[in-house]
Amino acid sequence: MLNDAGAAAALTTPRPSGAREQFRQLARRPLQPRRRLHPGQWLASVVVIGFAAWLIRTLAANKLIGWSSVGHFLFSGAILHGLLGTLELTVVSMALAIALGFVLAALGACANPVLVSFVRFYVWVFRGVPLIVQILAWYNLALVFPVLALGVPFSTWHLQGPTNTLITPFLAAILALGLHEAAYMAEIVRAGLVPVPHGQTEAALSVGLTRRQAIRTVVLPQTLRVIVPPTSNQLVGLLKASALVSVIGGVELLTTAQRIYSVNFQVMALLIVASVWYLIVVSLLTVGQHFLERRLNRDRIGGDRSASSELAPDLSGIDPQL
């Protein structure tokens, strides 16, 4: 004991007091961090700002773009109508995709090999065929199936109608976008079901919940947290992908812009109008996504937050548009 105390005292014994006094004084001086900005970064910043200024000036001065047309059409009835069509397409086909995605994921999670193979096949086809091909295929369905009928097998009762009246451009677009997107949603939901530990389901059963109640009140809400971020990314992708519907001329933003510029030849002005609206809606969705994720993550603390993004399916590099 005495020895230890002696050693400790030796360690704290002041060195020659001059140096120590100097350090004591220096301890009060402000600490200067190294300059973070490398001179090269200064230079690059100046170049970028200069380029941006030049670009804005050039664009603003360009009489051929027709800025007055941009202003004129941005809030025109036709464009707003087209925007509404785009939003409708996006919302309805996303709803279809989410519902179908859950069904496909549920089928894929069961033990039946027939159903599992079906889901794999579905995902393979609808994710593999380019969306624009799928849009054209649904739109031209009448070429091979001129009449569509809905009936009870082995009975004479049925409803039928000509394909061209049943499959409107709007419905063709919904089917193409929705079924294509459902293949992605199935994968997202499948990945989301895995991380909820089975023990939580058992705990719910042990307090007297039925299996359905356990899934609804314990598993699904936690699945949502994992599913929401990739799903909102998909929603943004789907919004942009809906512009592809212009190849069959549905009621949507790009089609409307094209109709207008085919008459007044203000091509770039109307593409800018459409772009502005796409950017506005995408920005709103991104803000909404941010708040939704924050709400869903409120029970997560610290480093746990990264777990949900690790578990989310890796969709980078997959371009849902084409």
Place this chain on the structure above:
Amino acid sequence: MNATTAEPMVEVLDLHKSFGSTEVLKGVDLQVHAGEVMCIVGPSGSGKSTLLRTINRLEVPDSGLVVVGGEIIGYELHGIQLRERREADVARQRSRIGMVFQQFNLFGNRTALENVMLGPVRTRRADRATARQEARRLLIQVGLEHRLHAYPGSLSGGEQQRVSIARALAMKPDLILFDEPTSALDPERVGEVLDVMRALAADGLTMLVVTHELGFAREVADTLVFFDDGRVAESGPCRDVLARPRQARTKDFLARVL
């Protein structure tokens, strides 16, 4: 507790259960009386957990019966046939049997208070206000008055396990099954959970505890069951089994653990 006078609260009769080709329960018979604390000890892999999980039908037995409070768990008698009960009926039976898991299994998206409230609210349709008040009382009882609104992720293992005990108590069960409640805890957190369990035992709760804590068993258990190779190898009043084990296997085990 005088074991011979009353009908047992839990009666396990010739229970068999296999997973694939591995027979885990090889004919288990067991009786637990109201107010009794029974500790089950034995080597790992001997089927102790499976036995507990079969009692509240998280596992379905291959043959044999579990009777709790005079009701056959999972089946009802039609003439001379035992027919599997409907799921809602099994859920009602489970709600009478609390369970505390080794890994706590708290609902990750709910606060401590919400974890405790969930059972009463979803099953008995108790109104939320009553359930909330009761949950608060139980969490205070297990010493967590300062963590009512914490999510499981921010609780220590010992705190999570105390929440899970409160969750089981919230259903006012006839008995609680404890499946190695302290095995996943840091050593310094074991005591706080055992303290809670000690208090419950003193209150007269019927408890069936699979544990490696022989000290706890010695102090609290009325009956000690030594489980080995899918069977009850030896059982009796706790002091007797610990002091004078009759079976060689029990002696070996106790010699290794103590």
